[in-house]
Amino acid sequence: MAAASPSASSPARWPLSLWIGMAMLAPLILVAVGGPAVAPYVYDEMNFLARLQPPGPDFWCGTDEFGRDVFSRTLVGTRESLIMGFSATLISLVIGMPLGLIAGYKRGRIEELIMRASDVLLSFPPILLGILVLAVTPPALWKAIVAIGIVYAPQVVRVTRAITLELMQEEFIEAARLRGESARYVLFSEILPNIWPPLAVETSLRIVFAILLGAALSFIGMGAQPPSSDWGLMIAEARPFVEQAPWIALCPGFALAVTVIGINLLGDGLRAVLDPRNTGRH
Amino acid sequence: MFLFTLTRLVYLGVVLVVMSILVFLITQAMPGDVAHLIAGQFASKEVVEAISIKLGLDQPLIVQYGRWAAGILHGDLGRSLTLEQAIAPIVIEALIRSLVLAVSALFIVAVLGIGLGVLAAVRRGKLSDQMVSGISYIGIAVPDFFWAILLILVFGSYLQLLPTGGYAPISDGFLAWAKHLILPVITLVLMMLARVARLTRSSMIDVLQTNYVKYARAKGMPERVVIFRHALKNALLPTITVLAINFGWILGGVVVIETVFSYPGLGRLLLFAIQRHDLPLIQATILLVSTAYCLANLVADLLYAFVNPKIRHSMSNN
Numbered sequence: 123m124a125a126a127s128p129s130a131s132s133p134a135r136w137p138l139s140l141w142i143g144m145a146m147l148a149p150l151i152l153v154a155v156g157g158p159a160v161a162p163y164v165y166d167e168m169n170f171l172a173r174l175q176p177p178g179p180d181f182w183c184g185t186d187e188f189g190r191d192v193f194s195r196t197l198v199g200t201r202e203s204l205i206m207g208f209s210a211t212l213i214s215l216v217i218g219m220p221l222g223l224i225a226g227y228k229r230g231r232i233e234e235l236i237m238r239a240s241d242v243l244l245s246f247p248p249i250l251l252g253i254l255v256l257a258v259t260p261p262a263l264w265k266a267i268v269a270i271g272i273v274y275a276p277q278v279v280r281v282t283r284a285i286t287l288e289l290m291q292e293e294f295i296e297a298a299r300l301r302g303e304s305a306r307y308v309l310f311s312e313i314l315p316n317i318w319p320p321l322a323v324e325t326s327l328r329i330v331f332a333i334l335l336g337a338a339l340s341f342i343g344m345g346a347q348p349p350s351s352d353w354g355l356m357i358a359e360a361r362p363f364v365e366q367a368p369w370i371a372l373c374p375g376f377a378l379a380v381t382v383i384g385i386n387l388l389g390d391g392l393r394a395v396l397d398p399r400n401t402g403r404h
Numbered sequence: 405m406f407l408f409t410l411t412r413l414v415y416l417g418v419v420l421v422v423m424s425i426l427v428f429l430i431t432q433a434m435p436g437d438v439a440h441l442i443a444g445q446f447a448s449k450e451v452v453e454a455i456s457i458k459l460g461l462d463q464p465l466i467v468q469y470g471r472w473a474a475g476i477l478h479g480d481l482g483r484s485l486t487l488e489q490a491i492a493p494i495v496i497e498a499l500i501r502s503l504v505l506a507v508s509a510l511f512i513v514a515v516l517g518i519g520l521g522v523l524a525a526v527r528r529g530k531l532s533d534q535m536v537s538g539i540s541y542i543g544i545a546v547p548d549f550f551w552a553i554l555l556i557l558v559f560g561s562y563l564q565l566l567p568t569g570g571y572a573p574i575s576d577g578f579l580a581w582a583k584h585l586i587l588p589v590i591t592l593v594l595m596m597l598a599r600v601a602r603l604t605r606s607s608m609i610d611v612l613q614t615n616y617v618k619y620a621r622a623k624g625m626p627e628r629v630v631i632f633r634h635a636l637k638n639a640l641l642p643t644i645t646v647l648a649i650n651f652g653w654i655l656g657g658v659v660v661i662e663t664v665f666s667y668p669g670l671g672r673l674l675l676f677a678i679q680r681h682d683l684p685l686i687q688a689t690i691l692l693v694s695t696a697y698c699l700a701n702l703v704a705d706l707l708y709a710f711v712n713p714k715i716r717h718s719m720s721n722n
Contacts (some may be wrong), residue, residue, distance in 0.1 A: 153423065177570075224531060240713045242419055243693065246423070247657075250674075250690060251661055253690075254690060257678045258433050334547050338549065342659060343675075365568075375546065378546070379545045383541065383545040
């Protein structure tokens with residue numbers, strides 16, 4: 123009944139991408155947990171004597187137009203980006219997973235209704251749906267997180283449903299149903315434990331999309347608001363100074379790239395460990 | 405095939421109607437009464453009421469939606485509140501500018517992506533293959549707006565070759581017009597190139613292992629003919645679909661790209677409308693972009709069914 127084959131789950135056999143991904147993400151997570159405490163300067167403290175300073179021994183990544191330390195701001199922004207990615211994905215899962223399970227298990231009318239509704243949401247370009255949700259009220263970070271969660275929920279619905287449908291063909295599910303187990307038992311005790319491995323892989327990729335969409339929303343001014351040091355917002359604020367002081371934009375941009383590559387590698391590695399059948403499916 | 409196309413078209417119609425209702429309801433929920441906005445901060449209550457009666461804002465929502473939807477079907481998108489002009493011409497002008505970006509980016513991605521994918525597949529495991537994969541990985545990891553800023557930095561500030569943003573109408577001369585397009589188009593290309601190249605590579609590798617390719621080689625055909633005449637034709641099936649889907653993505657992505665480059669297309673118009681709370685303009689731009697996105701996806705579906713004989717036949721049998 124275990125979905126992952128035990129031979130692949132011993133750490134000695136983990137693929138290289140999983141190790142590299144973890145090595146890239148571990149410092150990021152530490153920095154995110156440490157937050158302002160690990161930053162050499164206060165992230166939103168202005169210092170007009172040191173505006174637009176190039177990188178040097180005092181300011182490792184230079185300073186911005188208000189004399190704020192770009193390195194400290196980028197460090198502090200890590201927490202925001204990771205929180206954004208993780209909580210938005212959590213929201214997608216909370217909305218999408220039960221709907222996908224129901225659609226895959228109940229079939230019929232309910233399935234039709236759920237799938238058509240998610241198709242409509244999928245007909246919007248993701249960023250546009252985000253903007254549409256956010257345009258209603260003044261922008262704020264938590265609203266952006268909820269919007270991203272909603273935007274990506276239909277895709278979780280699709281994946282969960284597909285996995286559930288696949289599982290429903292399995293003999294142990296059929297056996298449970300023939301035994302006369304309740305729908306609740308089959309869903310929670312038989313299906314749920316078995317959809318986790320493939321869903322975990324999918325989730326790691328969702329987090330990347332959520333982080334990137336969050337950065338894009340903050341970049342166009344509809345996500346995190348100043349004086350936050352969200353990476354997308356930092357890059358947007360650096361845009362007018364990019365010719366004089368490129369480091370303001372480069373530092374958070376580099377951080378974003380490291381985060382995204384790290385999570386992608388981790389996801390690739392996870393797929394090889396948890397879901398060996400489907401390696402290379404995407 | 406005909407039936408399939410028909411059902412897809414009906415389905416598209418339903419999606420568009422639901423979408424228009426969604427857009428209408430969400431924009432209705434926006435704070436700030438339109439009549440108040442038009443009348444200004446210091447207008448008396450009577451003036452505000454008069455305006456809302458004139459605009460029909462006092463009527464029930466369903467009536468308002470009906471009038472709005474009927475207008476759209478007649479090509480009347482209403483009037484912009486802030487620009488005080490009819491919306492249709494503004495939106496169409498912006499749409500054309502965005503399409504210029506999208507179409508040129510798509511063309512370059514198709515040529516380059518397929519080329520690189522074939523190269524990587526043919527030289528599988530060699531340095532050029534690994535380089536294509538490496539570049540693909542980085543291309544996906546860095547958000548589009550950051551690519552844009554890097555490009556502005558290199559080509560705009562350091563090399564001073566290209567303008568860092570803005571737009572020149574074609575009446576200013578072809579060169580000035582084209583120069584303003586280069587950086588936004590490169591950014592869009594970078595965002596999509598990786599996927600197209602990777603997909604072409606993997607489907608090309610699959611096809612190169614089929615028996616008919618082996619047979620063609622065994623017959624002693626030149627490798628060039630084998631690859632381009634025999635293998636590529638079949639390897640392109642999935643790529644074509646992805647290209648059409650990508651076109652939809654570009655249309656969504658223009659919001660960000662146009663903001664970075666101050667390019668006056670649909671995306672920037674939408675942000676402008678949101679900042680000014682220009683409801684009719686927001687509704688029109690979102691609806692237009694979403695419709696274009698749906699159309700691109702429809703084309704992707706139809707193309708896939710059309711070029712894939714397996715699906716085509718299974719559909720005519722049903």
